[in-house]
């Protein structure tokens with residue numbers, strides 16, 4: 001079985017994030033970058049499948065040079081090889097271009113059975129990338145799943161969203177995005193970290209991924225930021241220390257603000 | 261005036277309030293055209309209420325299998341409607357399903373996509389609040405038919421009665437090799453409570469609630485206020501409350517009129533999902549808890565003493581009205 005895992009490097013969520021003054025893209029230089037936590041679980045889901053089937057795992061990431069660290073981490077966890085799409089032209093890529101680049105990279109892997117991704121990343125991407133990749137590759141989309149079974153050419157999954165839960169079923173090849181509740185990712189072992197150094201990471205040329213792109217080049221974004229303004233931090237309001245009547249004070253507070 | 265497509269969010273029986281919000285937003289750009297994807301007869305049932313909220317046309321994209329496959333019937337319907345109406349924009353609700361449909365549609369149209377809008381002006385410029393509330397960004401689509409996903413609750417729904425023309429879209433049959441089949445569905449565990457991202461009041465519990473049983477206190481307050489129940493990740497991880505109610509960076513983003521945090525410390529990842537709420541109330545026994553830094557009203561105290569008293573007071577107030 002051939003599995004592709006899509007991963008992304010994101011600014012550490014604890015760190016403050018800023019938008020670049022010049023082009024309103026995320027100032028990645030300023031932030032501590034880490035492998036997105038949910039993506040780590042997508043990698044874990046692939047590794048669990050590898051334990052019971054004969055699977056080959058390719059990790060794909062689009063991002064600046066530093067994204068190689070994210071790929072190395074998944075290789076250290078046990079994936080077999082990496083594909084890193086790194087091109088300055090992709091700076092500021094919109095959701096659609098991101099998905100197109102990822103889909104093009106997946107197409108370079110032969111006979112893919114399963115594409116795995118995180119359902120969202122912690123850096124505010126729209127949680128639409130996996131669905132768009134499925135669209136572009138013509139694969140069934142099994143997204144936001146907290147449980148996954150792959151058996152006899154079929155994948156079944158438990159989807160969990162704001163609309164409730166659903167059981168999904170599709171034939172392979174398919175795309176699956178997982179939620180943070182699916183598993184606990186393993187830590188890379190020392191042996192794994194050493195082995196990862198020898199695993200191949202392919203860096204395809206963007207022009208080779210899009211041979212048909214016309215002279216005007218790849219469309220990087222279809223939207224434009226008109227204005228970006230930092231929001232003033234919320235200020236603390238009133239403070240009550242409970243002396244046995246705080247609940248009643250709160251009722252009055254809510255009534256005064258017409259909230260009840 | 262150009263048409264503006266609105267994807268109708270519904271459960272087969274009822275149109276969700278968020279759809280009326282989209283119709284109100286759509287009127288800023290043109291004539292709202294509602295797209296109903298469902299089993300035969302669905303659009304007919306919704307036509308009157310959609311017209312009452314300003315839909316000048318209602319597209320019926322109906323088939324027996326529309327509800328049996330994930331995402332693709334909706335995307336097919338929207339694509340057909342776009343080809344038919346050449347709209348000024350397509351509006352969907354920024355729910356999980358809505359975001360995914362919007363993304364896939366934008367891919368088919370090679371069009372610009374803006375997700376999680378909290379406002380939309382008459383020139384099509386969209387406002388988004390990003391990075392957990394730290395920036396307000398205004399953006400516009402520069403390529404293709406704008407596909408815009410609006411956060412539920414962002415725009416006030418308005419009645420604006422018009423007469424709606426019904427139009428039919430012939431959905432293609434679903435390719436089972438390219439779509440996932442929905443073999444079972446369990447509706448939200450929320451029961452009679454409003455959906456988290458639609459509620460005007462959200463009461464959330466954290467690790468301080470202490471256990472699944474403790475969440476009764478949270479639920480009782482939510483019910484007294486007619487609100488939804490949320491939870492911090494620590495509470496979810498500890499098994500006190502199901503994951504689908506998690507608020508925060510990797511859970512739901514909510515911006516209700518009133519957010520009440522019970523026994524939640526206020527980690528940055530939790531704040532990311534709720535700090536755009538209009539009024540924030542926090543109850544925490546630790547006076548140093550970071551949640552107090554942004555609470556409009558902070559109560560230092562034991563939630564098991566404060567919340568039941570509040571519930572009682574709210575219920576009493578409701579009873580006299």
Ligand SMILES: Cc1cc2nc3c(=O)[nH]c(=O)nc-3n(C[C@H](O)[C@H](O)[C@H](O)COP(=O)(O)OP(=O)(O)OC[C@H]3O[C@@H](n4cnc5c(N)ncnc54)[C@H](O)[C@@H]3O)c2cc1C
Nearest residue numbers: 466467468492493494508509510511523524525545546563
């Ligand atoms: C990548 C990433 C993503 C994350 N995503 C999310 C997310 O989406 N949502 C989220 O919530 N977290 C998220 N987190 C976790 C976050 O960092 C915090 O760990 C979590 O929010 C803490 O939850 P809590 O406030 O309930 O628990 P705690 O931090 O343990 O706080 C419990 C609070 O309850 C108070 N308390 C205890 N007993 C009582 C009582 N009887 N009465 C009143 N107060 C009491 C305590 O004083 C304390 O302040 C994420 C973390 C990471 C790294």
